[in-house]
Amino acid sequence: MNRRLPVADGAAVRRRAVELVREHRGAIAAVTIIQLLAALASVGIPRVLGSMVDLVTGAVDANTAGRLQGLIVVVIALAVGNAALTGCGEYLARVLGERVFAELRERLVGSAMHLPLSVVESAGTGDLLGRTGRDLDSIRNVVQRGVSQILVIVLTLLTIVAAAVITSPQLSPALIIPLLTILPAASWYLRYAVPAYRAMNAMWAEVDGVVAETADQAVTVDAHGLGARRNRILDRAMIEVWSTEQYALWLRIVLITALGLGSFAPVIAVVAWGAWLAGHGAVSLGAITTVSLYAVQLRTPVSEMTFWIDSLQTAGAAMSRIVGVELVAPDRQATSSTVTGRPPRVCGVSYAYLPGHDVLHDVDLELIPGERLAVVGPSGSGKSTLGRMLAGIHPPTRGRVTVGDGDGVDLTALTEDALHHEVALVTQEHHVFACSLADNLRLARTDATDAELERALEVVGAAEWARGLSDGLDTLVGAGGVQLTPGQAQQVALARIVLMDPATLVLDEATSLLDPSVARSAERSLDAVLAGRTVVAIAHRLDTAAAADRVAVVIDGRIVELGPHAELLAAGGEYARLWRAWVSG
Numbered sequence: 001m002n003r004r005l006p007v008a009d010g011a012a013v014r015r016r017a018v019e020l021v022r023e024h025r026g027a028i029a030a031v032t033i034i035q036l037l038a039a040l041a042s043v044g045i046p047r048v049l050g051s052m053v054d055l056v057t058g059a060v061d062a063n064t065a066g067r068l069q070g071l072i073v074v075v076i077a078l079a080v081g082n083a084a085l086t087g088c089g090e091y092l093a094r095v096l097g098e099r100v101f102a103e104l105r106e107r108l109v110g111s112a113m114h115l116p117l118s119v120v121e122s123a124g125t126g127d128l129l130g131r132t133g134r135d136l137d138s139i140r141n142v143v144q145r146g147v148s149q150i151l152v153i154v155l156t157l158l159t160i161v162a163a164a165v166i167t168s169p170q171l172s173p174a175l176i177i178p179l180l181t182i183l184p185a186a187s188w189y190l191r192y193a194v195p196a197y198r199a200m201n202a203m204w205a206e207v208d209g210v211v212a213e214t215a216d217q218a219v220t221v222d223a224h225g226l227g228a229r230r231n232r233i234l235d236r237a238m239i240e241v242w243s244t245e246q247y248a249l250w251l252r253i254v255l256i257t258a259l260g261l262g263s264f265a266p267v268i269a270v271v272a273w274g275a276w277l278a279g280h281g282a283v284s285l286g287a288i289t290t291v292s293l294y295a296v297q298l299r300t301p302v303s304e305m306t307f308w309i310d311s312l313q314t315a316g317a318a319m320s321r322i323v324g325v326e327l328v329a330p331d332r333q334a335t336s337s338t339v340t341g342r343p344p345r346v347c348g349v350s351y352a353y354l355p356g357h358d359v360l361h362d363v364d365l366e367l368i369p370g371e372r373l374a375v376v377g378p379s380g381s382g383k384s385t386l387g388r389m390l391a392g393i394h395p396p397t398r399g400r401v402t403v404g405d406g407d408g409v410d411l412t413a414l415t416e417d418a419l420h421h422e423v424a425l426v427t428q429e430h431h432v433f434a435c436s437l438a439d440n441l442r443l444a445r446t447d448a449t450d451a452e453l454e455r456a457l458e459v460v461g462a463a464e465w466a467r468g469l470s471d472g473l474d475t476l477v478g479a480g481g482v483q484l485t486p487g488q489a490q491q492v493a494l495a496r497i498v499l500m501d502p503a504t505l506v507l508d509e510a511t512s513l514l515d516p517s518v519a520r521s522a523e524r525s526l527d528a529v530l531a532g533r534t535v536v537a538i539a540h541r542l543d544t545a546a547a548a549d550r551v552a553v554v555i556d557g558r559i560v561e562l563g564p565h566a567e568l569l570a571a572g573g574e575y576a577r578l579w580r581a582w583v584s585g
């Protein structure tokens with residue numbers, strides 16, 4: 001079942017925006033004051049030009065030329081002041097925007113890193129990738145530039161309207177009334193655009209998910225000839241994206257048309273109404289010049305407003321998906337970090353990936369310190385799920401998995417560091433991240449020294465090839481760097497385990513996917529890592545079980561047999577049956 005990550009509602013997004021404004025109120029106030037001064041300088045220019053018109057159309061005397069020169073100097077000073085203030089405001093706004101965007105990005109990555117695994121698995125990686133990629137990109141421009149631009153637009157509009165009223169109360173209605181026609185168009189647009197953009201982003205996430213999953217599982221898709229089916233799924237998703245994009249485009253066209261009319265109408269109305277008033281001697285030519293220039297000045301912020309209203313809607317929809325990631329409730333609460341004694345103990349544990357569908361039923365299992373326990377059973381019986389419970393990856397739906405003496409501490413009550421010191425899971429996935437070898441290893445323990453990294457590589461038999469790398473531990477590995485072989489990648493994964501130094505290890509078929517020549521050296525590396533630890537090996541190959549101290553047989557989510565290989569064989573039950581089937585090939 002695919003359950004998407006939550007999407008925050010408008011109130012939660014507004015709360016987050018208010019929080020951001022509060023955190024950066026000093027910088028926002030500085031930008032606002034500077035942009036307000038720039039807007040005042042800008043509306044001052046038409047006012048002075050109007051005075052110049054009045055000066056030359058009025059009675060000309062000996063002082064007129066001198067006064068004209070003085071006004072020209074004022075116009076130039078206002079223009080220079082406006083340019084300087086705008087530049088300064090823009091610079092401060094950009095710095096602020098970059099800072100806020102970086103904070104948002106870090107917070108999103110932090111929330112994503114701590115999402116419960118079960119939530120990510122159920123939502124699909126596409127949804128999360130969409131939020132950390134496309135959604136973050138959609139808000140980038142608005143946060144980095146938009147906030148200051150919107151501030152400039154609002155301040156410019158308010159200052160122009162105020163200046164028009166002050167210049168000529170009779171003329172200003174011709175500027176204000178046509179401008180107000182924009183409001184119903186904008187509010188109509190906002191009502192329909194937000195849900196449309198939200199749906200569009202969700203559909204894009206679907207497309208991203210299908211593409212990522214197909215690329216990720218390319219070998220399986222190829223092997224089973226699933227290419228055509230995957231294409232059909234992608235086509236269906238793209239058709240839905242296309243129709244939502246088309247609808248959003250139609251909304252945008254209506255808005256652009258309305259704003260275009262709304263920005264042009266004041267110019268015509270001011271000139272026409274001004275001509276009528278001037279004919280009746282109610283206003284001067286200078287006042288008409290000033291207010292007409294204001295009407296022309298309005299056109300730029302109004303047309304820019306179209307762009308930013310649209311960007312704000314996309315960003316608002318993206319922001320609700322980004323804030324949504326923070327709303328996922330944690331599946332654990334770290335309360336205790338010190339544990340001593342016993343390895344994990346499973347008490348009455350049941351687990352359901354989907355509510356009401358238990359895949360483990362009331363399981364009890366007590367590990368003996370230092371033992372090797374093999375978990376065997378048919379495919380789908382719940383072995384891996386039990387392994388994940390023992391490693392503290394999923395909290396049990398019912399029951400407890402504890403470590404330590406006495407009553408024990410729930411694995412889910414441990415901090416991440418404390419949990420990794422108690423138990424770790426080794427799977428077949430040995431991802432090498434695109435960064436230095438040292439950083440790859442320090443994922444396990446951030447404070448490990450170079451000497452400790454080298455020792456960990458030594459333990460897993462990787463010291464020799466690591467020393468041969470051009471920059472040693474600082475060599476870039478993974479995509480774009482030195483490509484490690486599957487065997488080396490596994491050694492890196494095992495070296496991480498050495499650095500974590502967990503008391504118990506859960507191996508989920510750790511070496512079964514490697515080719516036999518690699519598997520032999522990998523097993524040697526693995527043996528070195530296992531020494532001195534309690535080990536739970538989830539095994540497909542029953543020779544692993546024969547070599548273990550005890551074997552747990554899992555059938556239909558229950559441990560039906562538990563004991564040493566020889567005892568279970570002699571008992572002639574489920575294990576004996578599995579063993580006979582395995583031996584006969």
Ligand SMILES: Nc1ncnc2c1ncn2[C@@H]1O[C@H](COP(=O)(O)OP(=O)(O)OP(=O)(O)O)[C@@H](O)[C@H]1O
Nearest residue numbers: 121353354359377378379380381382383384385386
């Ligand atoms: N992420 C998941 N979401 C939903 N169901 C799951 C998930 N992972 C496993 N299951 C189901 O839980 C049951 C137990 O699966 P599990 O992988 O634990 O079995 P297994 O014994 O390890 O199987 P195998 O030997 O094939 O790996 C199966 O029915 C499986 O389909």
